Each structure stands twice: as structure tokens, then as C-alpha cells.
Amino acid sequence: MGTVGRMLPSFTRNRLPASVREALDLVRGERPLAFAPTRGGSYVVATGVALHLPTGDGGFVRLPWERIDRATWDKGRLSVHETSGGPAHHVGLPDPGSVPETIRERVTSTIVVNHPAALPGGGKVRITGRRSPATGELRWSFVFEAGLDPDDPGLRAQAEQLLENLRRQTGL
Numbered sequence: 001m002g003t004v005g006r007m008l009p010s011f012t013r014n015r016l017p018a019s020v021r022e023a024l025d026l027v028r029g030e031r032p033l034a035f036a037p038t039r040g041g042s043y044v045v046a047t048g049v050a051l052h053l054p055t056g057d058g059g060f061v062r063l064p065w066e067r068i069d070r071a072t073w074d075k076g077r078l079s080v081h082e083t084s085g086g087p088a089h090h091v092g093l094p095d096p097g098s099v100p101e102t103i104r105e106r107v108t109s110t111i112v113v114n115h116p117a118a119l120p121g122g123g124k125v126r127i128t129g130r131r132s133p134a135t136g137e138l139r140w141s142f143v144f145e146a147g148l149d150p151d152d153p154g155l156r157a158q159a160e161q162l163l164e165n166l167r168r169q170t171g172l
Contacts, residue, residue, distance in 0.1 A: 016045065024052050025062050027134065034102040039092035044078065046102040049134040053080065053089050061089070066110040066130035066139055073100040083128070083141045085150065112138060113170060117162045123148045125159045127166055138172060 016035050020043045027049065035045040042054035051068065052060040069083040073096065080089040080103075093099065113129035126143040142159045144150045166172075 016043065020045070023058065024060055033106075034098045036093050036095060036097045036099045039076075039094055044091055044093060044099055046099055046106060048106075049132075051080065051103060051106070053091055063089075064132060064134060065106045066132045068103070068107050069141075069143070071100070071103045071107065078103075083130075083143075106133075109133070113166065113172065115166055117159075117166075119148075119155065119158045119162070121154065121158055123155070125155075125162065127159065127163055129172060 016032050020035075021032075024045060026047065030047045030049055033046050033048060035043050037043055038054055040054065040056065042058075042060075043052075044054070045052040045060070049064060051063045051065065051071075053063065055061055063080065063082065067083050067086065069081045071078065071080045073079075073093075076092055076094060076096075078091045078093050078096065078100065080091075082088070110130040110133065111128065112131050113127070115127045117125055117127055119125055124145045125148075128141050128143070129138050130141070131138050140163055142150065142156075142163075144155065144159070148155055150156070
């Protein structure tokens with residue numbers, strides 16, 4: 001029997017609303033990979049180079065993947081923490097779809113080096129090198145263990161020396 005008279009399956013694609021796409025600050029070639037509606041009536045949008053989170057005033061904050069330290073998904077709430085002590089963002093997502101998995105994969109893909117190190121004066125620091133998917137640039141960050149002051153110039157100097165040694169060892 002041919003295809004005449006037979007119903008072929010219909011595939012519908014869930015599309016990001018045009019008004020949301022227009023409000024995003026997308027760079028040339030940037031395409032949504034995953035998105036989900038928020039409890040507040042906006043959207044969270046993950047692209048190949050950044051995560052776009054609603055600001056509450058109809059706009060979006062654009063977080064390049066290499067600037068996200070960690071993201072957690074718990075009880076319908078997405079929490080995103082920026083590197084280097086940047087702000088935390090919290091968004092309610094009633095139906096997250098593939099957004100949490102996409103965030104995990106994209107953030108993980110930026111990590112080139114993740115090195116815990118003991119500071120010469122005591123304490124520990126995590127040195128992380130992350131590559132921007134947009135520019136290819138390698139960006140370094142320090143996360144000091146609890147109780148250490150990340151603004152202490154002496155600690156920063158020690159961490160910088162550890163970073164220089166790590167860069168020599170890895171050729172980065």
C-alpha cells in the first residue's frame with residue numbers, strides 16, 4: 001500500500017516565543033539549545049555560548065558558560081552561582097525540560113583545568129581554567145576555602161604563584 005490515504009505522523013516542535021527571542025541579547029550565530037518557562041511568566045534560555053536568565057523587568061541577564069561556577073536544580077528551583085563570588089540567581093521552573101542537563105553539560109564543557117592546591121601560608125584554593133565557547137579565551141579563577149579572605153593581597157599573591165606554576169606544568 002502506498003502513502004495515499006495513510007496518515008503520516010505529525011511532529012510539532014516546541015518553539016521559543018518570538019517576543020522572548022527578540023528580548024534576548026544573542027550574538028551572531030547564537031542559537032537556543034534548551035528553554036523552559038519560569039513561574040514568573042518569562043523563560044530561561046540556554047544557548048551554545050550562554051545562559052539567559054530573566055531579570056524580572058522583562059529583560060535578561062546573559063551569563064557566558066565560563067562564568068558559571070555551579071548550578072543546582074532542587075524542588076522546582078534553579079540556582080545558578082557565578083564564578084569569582086558573583087551573584088547567585090534563583091528561578092522557579094515548573095517544567096524544566098532539558099534545561100538542567102543542558103546547563104550541566106555546557107558548564108562542564110568549559111572546564112579545562114580544575115586544580116585544588118595547598119597555599120604555602122596554610123589553607124587551600126581551587127584554581128580553575130575555563131575556556132569560553134564564544135571566543136576560545138582561557139579564563140582563570142580562584143575559589144578559596146571557607147574562612148580565607150579572597151581579597152587578602154597576600155593570599156592572592158600566593159594563589160597567583162600557584163597559578164603560574166600550574167600554567168608552566170600544563171603549557172596553558
